[in-house]
Amino acid sequence: MKNTKASSSKVKNFEPGEHIRVVPLHHPKPSVSIDEQSQRRREGDDHELFDGKPHPASANAKLTYRNGPLLENAQVFTVFWGNLWGGTPISKDIMNKLNQFFADILVSPLIDQLAEYNVSGKAIGHGTLTGTNLINANAPVGSVTDSMIKKQLKKWIQTKTVPKNTKNTLYFIYLDPGVISILSGSKSCQNFCGYHNNVGNVYYAVMPYPTCSGCLGGMTAFDALTGTSSHELCEAITDPVPGAGWYDDVNGEIGDICAWNFKKVDGYTVQLEWSNEQGKCV
Numbered sequence: 523m524k525n526t527k528a529s530s531s532k533v534k535n536f537e538p539g540e541h542i543r544v545v546p547l548h549h550p551k552p553s554v555s556i557d558e559q560s561q562r563r564r565e566g567d568d569h570e571l572f573d574g575k576p577h578p579a580s581a582n583a584k585l586t587y588r589n590g591p592l593l594e595n596a597q598v599f600t601v602f603w604g605n606l607w608g609g610t611p612i613s614k615d616i617m618n619k620l621n622q623f624f625a626d627i628l629v630s631p632l633i634d635q636l637a638e639y640n641v642s643g644k645a646i647g648h649g650t651l652t653g654t655n656l657i658n659a660n661a662p663v664g665s666v667t668d669s670m671i672k673k674q675l676k677k678w679i680q681t682k683t684v685p686k687n688t689k690n691t692l693y694f695i696y697l698d699p700g701v702i703s704i705l706s707g708s709k710s711c712q713n714f715c716g717y718h719n720n721v722g723n724v725y726y727a728v729m730p731y732p733t734c735s736g737c738l739g740g741m742t743a744f745d746a747l748t749g750t751s752s753h754e755l756c757e758a759i760t761d762p763v764p765g766a767g768w769y770d771d772v773n774g775e776i777g778d779i780c781a782w783n784f785k786k787v788d789g790y791t792v793q794l795e796w797s798n799e800q801g802k803c804v
């Protein structure tokens with residue numbers, strides 16, 4: 523990726539390129555005008571300037587296609603990996619509601635709007651929730667790195683704990699409250715709120731439970747989870763191998779450009795996504 527001022531202000535604390543996989547933190551800050559923001563950027567201020575209001579998308583954002591795979595009809599399988607999931611009525615309720623969220627959102631206008639990113643031989647259409655599993659075995663305590671996730675996911679596939687991946691499978695792995703996700707030394711709730719990635723042709727997203735203001739953004743945990751999950755879902759559909767699908771060298775993936783701008787679809791909080799056709803977040 524190019525090391526521009528705009529990207530360096532976004533990727534601080536990340537290895538080059540790592541920001542493309544993640545939902546960044548929501549940082550309520552004292553209100554500053556867009557003029558002041560660009561002024562500070564010109565002055566090289568490295569702080570992330572976010573005032574809690576809709577974050578202005580870069581006017582010249584443009585995703586270009588890099589010839590990699592797309593998820594044409596996403597088959598989402600959810601994994602609740604932890605010792606706490608399912609142990610209380612509240613956590614059971616959130617699990618059920620998250621599964622219902624995927625069942626509903628995968629056939630919703632949120633997916634329809636991604637059709638502008640169809641390419642020759644690859645058409646993005648509705649997906650399905652193929653199943654879910656509550657897994658306590660080897661549940662991480664304290665923290666879990668991305669390499670541990672990759673290893674575990676491969677083992678789950680081998681042992682048929684999760685269905686074998688197809689070209690459209692996307693595993694969503696939800697962690698227990700208090701378990702920190704670590705990606706290249708960056709940590710959830712300090713540096714990011716969730717990410718998607720791949721190990722070969724196995725595509726997955728890791729969703730730590732939001733317990734900090736930077737990942738709750740003033741919302742309930744469930745709304746924050748659907749918001750960040752929708753961010754990763756749309757990114758994984760349009761760029762399942764990060765940087766090899768639809769990508770913008772300066773601004774990142776489809777969801778990064780519009781981070782922390784939300785709307786309601788079918789009653790769920792979901793994030794706006796960048797539209798090349800309309801030149802804005804929609």
Ligand SMILES: [Zn+2]
Pocket residue numbers: 541542543544545546753757775777778
């Ligand atoms: Zn992202």
